[in-house]
Amino acid sequence: MIYITRRERFNAAHRLFREDFTDKQNDAVFGKCSNPNWHGHNYELFVTVKGELNPQTGFLLNLKTLSKIIREQVIVKLDHKNINLEVDFMNGKLASTENLAIGIWEELEPHIKALAANLHCVKVSESENNFVEYYGN
Amino acid sequence: MIYITRRERFNAAHRLFREDFTDKQNDAVFGKCSNPNWHGHNYELFVTVKGELNPQTGFLLNLKTLSKIIREQVIVKLDHKNINLEVDFMNGKLASTENLAIGIWEELEPHIKALAANLHCVKVSESENNFVEYYGN
Amino acid sequence: MIYITRRERFNAAHRLFREDFTDKQNDAVFGKCSNPNWHGHNYELFVTVKGELNPQTGFLLNLKTLSKIIREQVIVKLDHKNINLEVDFMNGKLASTENLAIGIWEELEPHIKALAANLHCVKVSESENNFVEYYGN
């Protein structure tokens, strides 16, 4: 069993808030992250896949394939987008880093499985000080 | 003459576009950066001040003072904000990294001068691949 | 189950030595790290908490709360301090990165538990080449 990780990046806008909260409640819970005019981040996404080596290639899986899947299934939907308004798999969810990691996991998992590999971890880094890891449930 | 640099960070949303351009023109010039629903970045700001050492302190200037000025004059206006909609010194300007660097210079310069020091460079980094430096005119 | 990590930083002085060792013994075991006049580091602290998402906030726990706990319980005791002389929870222990990670875990754990979350890992990085991780016992 070996683990391989690919990093991809995206820049997006978001806002943390609940529609059923008053502005005051949103501010109390989410602080400046609830600014109605949005703010944004340079997100880093680390996707870790685990499995057995393919003896013919010396690869767990081809990183070009993994990168292509991540870009087509996830990055294209997130990069230079508004996470609250434009990302189908975040529809109706709070745009937290936690939900983002879970959402990205769900988008990627069937495509990794189709390669006969196993998604191990989705890590989303929002800033140099904050990151979330999700290992599935 | 010695140079001292302080880094501060802010997260903001922005959009590159001209109101007098059609959507098609905006897309041709600014690409995905013109997304009407905004996107955002983790900006890094490096402020370099130059001057003579104060022999009593061994400092060019106290970094706590410099950090306080940058935070009060610039970061509080930019952090978790929408650069197009909410930042007074970017009013009516294209929200490019270039204009941001020039705007930050203009905000900071009188306050640095008041400390008997000289603003040397404002560097704004938008991503790990792109940054702008402005040395005044 | 999801994992969220907050990075905080502190600058501190320390020295690796045993009082019951001669200078020669200290030098043999701890080398230049046993310099009696101290040396120091820019430490990075990564605190990872695990738990279930709060469906109302989309958070595992509020990172502002986590950051406040880490600063109040740990950083304020370590930052710009001498780890051998001034840090209560390191009293009588060798000021190694290993003991630092364990000590920080013990300081933080009751406060994380009080938030109905679980401390998962304390990682202390002493330099770009060395770091320690502790997952409790």
Add this chain to the structure above:
Amino acid sequence: MIYITRRERFNAAHRLFREDFTDKQNDAVFGKCSNPNWHGHNYELFVTVKGELNPQTGFLLNLKTLSKIIREQVIVKLDHKNINLEVDFMNGKLASTENLAIGIWEELEPHIKALAANLHCVKVSESENNFVEYYGN
């Protein structure tokens, strides 16, 4: 149980290809990584060891000892070398990051065991976007 990690670095040339493949097959599977004239990387190696604290030193193991083992057993064989042509433990294997991580594990493990510690993880980073982790089998 505590975990300590040492980073070491090496610069090496390599090429991904199979002798029993035609050039066309090599290009289809390995792309530009199969360039017959080689290319290279600044590899980063992170070696994580786990075990109990030595109460006399406050160490899991002396990082100087760990660094010395890594340099003598691995770095000296890899640094400024051609991984395909000059590295005994990569003989007859595809020079993938996966095989490199496994090969380094096998070189290091007996020497870590001899210190009464346990090798936990060998992580090899080929670029800022790609890395492999191996935890033994």
Add this chain to the structure above:
Amino acid sequence: MIYITRRERFNAAHRLFREDFTDKQNDAVFGKCSNPNWHGHNYELFVTVKGELNPQTGFLLNLKTLSKIIREQVIVKLDHKNINLEVDFMNGKLASTENLAIGIWEELEPHIKALAANLHCVKVSESENNFVEYYGN
């Protein structure tokens, strides 16, 4: 006058040696960098352009254009290549970082000038410890 910098990356093999030197002489001057079987690096290239803002776009020049020029004129010739054997503009030159920076400057300058901008600096970073800057002559 404002300065904008774009980072691009490439992985390449090289060797430092003179054909008119004996092996012993090459080893004395170039050390392990003269290994006949090559070694390699993850190079980082920072290209800085200076000029006046275009008031219509708020740009000095469009970073997409700058990135495209750097990739087409330089990266495609260097990435996953052998600098000694395969890079036309390094033909007959020692494959040092200094010569690489000068060679890249000469490749890029006419294309930057064609955009009515000025190439200011080519910075080539060979490792986290070594980099070269060239500002033209």
Add this chain to the structure above:
Amino acid sequence: MIYITRRERFNAAHRLFREDFTDKQNDAVFGKCSNPNWHGHNYELFVTVKGELNPQTGFLLNLKTLSKIIREQVIVKLDHKNINLEVDFMNGKLASTENLAIGIWEELEPHIKALAANLHCVKVSESENNFVEYYGN
């Protein structure tokens, strides 16, 4: 004319204070940096040398030589030391990053000159947020 930079690192303890200040005055000017029990940093030192290429080697100067000079003249005096108490060239000076950069310049300059090269810049980084550059007087 070309510029080459070598990074070296050192870990040291220091304290900012004046003997002719009361504790209260030291605290007012230097804050927690005046802690009498010291604190410390992972300093990064960037030494930039400028000059003409040596056509025989393709080097401005051999980085091994430059690294050796920096280590012998500077790093050995600073690494794992107390800057206030143990560093001859900081004797009687405030242990600020500014004075450190100037002191390192003065230590290095004659040795760089002896190589027929010119010291261009000494940059000392105290933390990820603060650095000083000195270009001589």
